[in-house]
Amino acid sequence: MIDTDTPPPVHLWTRAVVILLCLVSLGGLSVHYDAIDAGKRPYPDTGTLDAEYEVHVGEDIVLYGTVINRQDDDLHIRSGDLTDIRVTGFTGEVQPGGVVAVDGTLQEDRTIAASNVVVVNPGPWAFTYKYAVSGVGVVFILGLFFRSWSVSFTDLTFRRRGDNDG
Amino acid sequence: MADLLTHALVAFSVLTVGSWRVEWIRKPWIAVGVCGSAIPDLMKIKILVDPETIESYLGLPFTWVTPATLGGVLLLSAVITMGFPRTEWRRAYVALLTGAVLSLVGDWLRAFPDGHSDPWLYPFLLTYRPPTPGLYVTSDPLVLGVVIAVTTCVLLLDRYRF
Numbered sequence: 001m002i003d004t005d006t007p008p009p010v011h012l013w014t015r016a017v018v019i020l021l022c023l024v025s026l027g028g029l030s031v032h033y034d035a036i037d038a039g040k041r042p043y044p045d046t047g048t049l050d051a052e053y054e055v056h057v058g059e060d061i062v063l064y065g066t067v068i069n070r071q072d073d074d075l076h077i078r079s080g081d082l083t084d085i086r087v088t089g090f091t092g093e094v095q096p097g098g099v100v101a102v103d104g105t106l107q108e109d110r111t112i113a114a115s116n117v118v119v120v121n122p123g124p125w126a127f128t129y130k131y132a133v134s135g136v137g138v139v140f141i142l143g144l145f146f147r148s149w150s151v152s153f154t155d156l157t158f159r160r161r162g163d164n165d166g
Numbered sequence: 167m168a169d170l171l172t173h174a175l176v177a178f179s180v181l182t183v184g185s186w187r188v189e190w191i192r193k194p195w196i197a198v199g200v201c202g203s204a205i206p207d208l209m210k211i212k213i214l215v216d217p218e219t220i221e222s223y224l225g226l227p228f229t230w231v232t233p234a235t236l237g238g239v240l241l242l243s244a245v246i247t248m249g250f251p252r253t254e255w256r257r258a259y260v261a262l263l264t265g266a267v268l269s270l271v272g273d274w275l276r277a278f279p280d281g282h283s284d285p286w287l288y289p290f291l292l293t294y295r296p297p298t299p300g301l302y303v304t305s306d307p308l309v310l311g312v313v314i315a316v317t318t319c320v321l322l323l324d325r326y327r328f
Contacts, residue, residue: 137170
């Protein structure tokens with residue numbers, strides 16, 4: 001009697017076709033996402049600001065930038081094409097080399113009156129911290145996975161450890 | 167994007183708690199779900215391959231952001247599922263997708279300066295940037311500390327209560 005509960009094995013080429021279709025679809029999304037600027041926020045970018053700064057004075061903008069230095073409640077940051085822009089009204093803690101995300105109103109003389117500043121990286125050490133912790137994450141994920149699974153090279157699939165018939 | 171260890175531990179904890187109610191979620195499937203939590207991080211391939219290089223080959227606009235969107239994780243979970251035997255496809259896909267969606271939700275909770283996250287619901291909501299509660303920034307070690315503490319509690323409960 002045929003066991004109807006167990007799906008038949010799938011040929012390698014069938015799996016390859018499914019993988020190819022999914023990756024091509026993902027590629028299509030990756031083109032479409034960029035074509036429609038799905039990730040673009042409704043603010044001028046630094047290139048636009050640098051070229052036509054005065055046009056945008058008074059507008060609400062968002063900038064991510066690296067901190068050059070701090071003077072009281074003012075930050076001087078570098079953001080893309082803007083080599084030095086002043087952010088006023090900052091009360092948090094950040095070191096030179098840290099990264100901030102600023103939401104505020106563009107003012108004359110290359111200044112932003114900040115309404116909200118998110119300290120993305122408090123200092124240059126934060127980059128190392130994030131990548132080091134993510135490295136530990138990679139080891140954790142792979143260790144956990146290969147404790148329970150192994151690779152069967154005969155049919156190129158993962159097999160649960162301890163299973164002989166999958 | 168939160169660090170990879172935080173994503174992995176969140177998936178591990180949620181799936182472990184899920185295993186208390188759902189019979190088939192055993193250790194192998196928790197491990198697969200934890201792997202799924204890394205899918206959105208595949209966007210980091212942009213560090214190795216500049217999207218402009220791809221654009222110059224294709225002659226089309228291109229971004230590596232899509233692995234960190236709902237459409238991207240649906241497709242990449244399917245790709246990885248093909249690495250499992252046919253009998254395991256359904257469970258593999260559910261576990262991978264659960265881990266990946268948990269990471270997307272975790273990233274949505276981050277602080278953004280204008281209070282709106284990236285459009286991670288793409289392509290189902292093309293350019294919609296959901297309002298975010300702004301709970302944390304990735305570089306804050308307290309985030310990882312809290313997640314490690316919660317994971318430890320879950321492990322202790324799993325070990326001694328169930």
